[in-house]
Amino acid sequence: MTALSQLTWITSSYSGGSGTECVECARVESGALIRDSKWADGPIVRVRAEPWSAFVRSLRQGDPSA
Template sequence: MTTTPTPHWFKSSYSGGSGTECVECARTGDGTLVRDSKHVEGPVVVVPSHAWETFIRALRGRLV
């Protein structure tokens, strides 16, 4: 039986660090996982690699 590795969750360096962060992400071989950092046992959104890369490129284009 193959086991799935435990995701390594991280918060953005832009998060406040005061416990009020909104999301955490974890990279996988197929994409990125996103969850609410205040409800870690709640639902997880799975974003395919190509969609995540497009999202990040769009954000970088808008950051000042």
């Protein structure tokens, strides 16, 4: 796996504008990694490719349960 420092982390467009609610994700071969941008060295959630794709697809379709 790629070293965390070499990943491209993207801040969610759904994050709050106050800077207190930022979520970042990085795509990896197996799916995606998610972290709190205020705590970059904190815990990271790993999501496999299939559920991540389904989640992103539901967001694009405006599914409020996503």
